[in-house]
Amino acid sequence: MHNLPEIPCYLNGEFTTLPHAKISVMDRGFIFGDGVYEVLPVYGGHPFRLAQHMARLDRSLGELRMANPLTRDQWSDIARSLIASYAQSKGVQPDQSDQMVYIQVTRGVAMRDHVMPKDIAPTVFVMTNAMRMPSDEDRRRGVACVTADDFRWEKAHIKSTSLLGSVFSRQISFDAGATETVMFRDNFLSEAAASNVWIVKDGTVCGTPKDNLVLEGIRYGLIEELCLAQGIGFALRRISREEVLAADEILLSSATKEVLSVTTLDGQAVGKGVPGPVYLKLHAAYQTAIAQSKAAAQTARE
């Protein structure tokens, strides 16, 4: 077993650290992957797009027929407390610290039975860690991706902890020395193992429809807003494999990748093989959105 670092976390009402946080072997998260999660990016001590992450947590829990065990203020208080403890453990002020807060809620502890038990207490776990950003080189040169069939289930819209399909998918690109696995279902683009995928054609950003086959990343709404503000065309529609292969640019988005340019796909250059103009605009606009959100959070606190 890895020796876990003394990172602050929260488990079922208690603040502790990772090596000391223990759950039951009969937790349905452990037995069935019967749980949901969220990953919130934190810039300068402030969660970015917290309301949207909380709304998605509600949607995921709703799909599992579970009530949210905490209020938004309670989630926010736990996150802020962990962010402050983590910053303190690194000897910096929270406003100097970029982190990723991970939230997980499982159905709870019960004897093993596939049927969803009623009236059991959910398991609530929250941890934080340093934000793992793309490297400067990845930003400058873009990243390599590979393609694979999407062999995951048909409820990919739930941010569920049942992630074996995504683990298999990501391992394909890892084994190939690539950053992500871009997946296709029946020759239409779905998403990547842990990111949404966008193509750019003739200046328009296109993403796949928000249906049950993809997770609606929190960046879906953000990218649409940024495109609107920048005068970039934006469309959600089914995208064929041929269109992906002929795209001018391909982008990944996720909490930690923000937007990231894909410059090779299965070893072939995408467009000119360098991060393109739409990526550069969106990445700059994303940084401005982060700065504005930090400033607004700071003002709200004063």
Ligand SMILES: Cc1ncc(COP(=O)(O)O)c(C=O)c1O
């Ligand atoms: C399968 C999948 N799609 C998309 C995303 C991107 O979502 P978000 O922008 O909320 O990070 C993720 C994030 O982990 C993911 O796992």
